[in-house]
Amino acid sequence: MIDLAVLDMAGTTIDDGGAVYDALRSAVEETGVRVAPDDLQKWMGTDKKQAIEALIRLGGGAPTASSVAAAYGSFVELLRTAYDTRPPSALPGVENALAVLRDRGVRIALTTGFGSEVAGPLLDSLGWSTAPGSLLDAVVTADEVASGRPAPYMIHRAMERTGVLDVRQVLVAGDTTVDLEAGTHAGAGTVVGVLTGKLGRSALEAAPHTYVLDSVADLPGLPETS
Template structure:
């Protein structure tokens, strides 16, 4: 387990959205099926099952990266990504998402302690904004980031964490950053950014073993436990 230096206050917290702070009830899979159908992938076919398995395995990765792998050329990947974002947006607008229990309270507590909180996602900005509107979370965090805000590279690259570090100016060292997410891609992103705490949560796609193998410094039941974890890490 990584040990922080005595003065390393964790004053920048970078949180994933879907699966970590937001429960979307499997909307990613529903939206993918809709998008794949629009690109000619027949529902129930072996091709559809194989592609869906890949989507499940890569939860947390930037969605455009997933579609580049699945559909080859950039044009088809962009077409699939647009169809996916449109489908996901429709599902969000139907009221099929909710906060992970205790997530809002955890964010409010962290900010109340003087920490800067950033919400990050592998979705496009339009979808991220739709989720925030649906939850009434506009202004809940200090900053929200999607891959386009970090030069286009999402997880497992460290770019969004580093963009949060640079844009907020909240801390003077990446060791004073805490990252939390539900997927191995969140863990890899945090580790590659040099974050002092990389916390896996068990409310989303990947289990404790997957999170730990990918570099989690801590694994907790949910983001609701994060403020206490940070307090302990600083003690």
């Protein structure tokens, strides 16, 4: 039986219309480099400051602390504008699935490559919180750990915050390969790829995983959560 489900945010539990992809690409290209689609996909799900630095370098640029900071500031503003224009929403069936899991005694944590200055307002706009009786038990952002995905630290921090001791009783789900790599690095007993993001089944199945599902909405049907 799973004690804790650790889930990614944008593309996994939240539909943001692809705003993260567009904002990240635009912010990096403002530095004068071109972002290749494959490079962008490779760095989705990671800490966004690390992603910006890597994408500038992959585009032939020479990232500096100041250029990365400026690009990250642009990313945050572009994302806020996009979210104001098209507010994010829960992906279909996700809220019901999380409620079912919580009724079965599974704790729910969200992790993200966003910093807290992006994740907090995003969750507020959805009405999701960690207050008693709310949908979530914990939220861990990339700026709270030494390194974001594919490192395991956000998952382990979620375990710490929810009091879960056995990583074999943790389920990790996400829509990118780095989500699956982070779950594997953490030692999670169940690692699930979901098809609600940009990647297709073959790409997710090429990464370490236990299942590839259509959506987080399908998690209550897994034997580990029943």
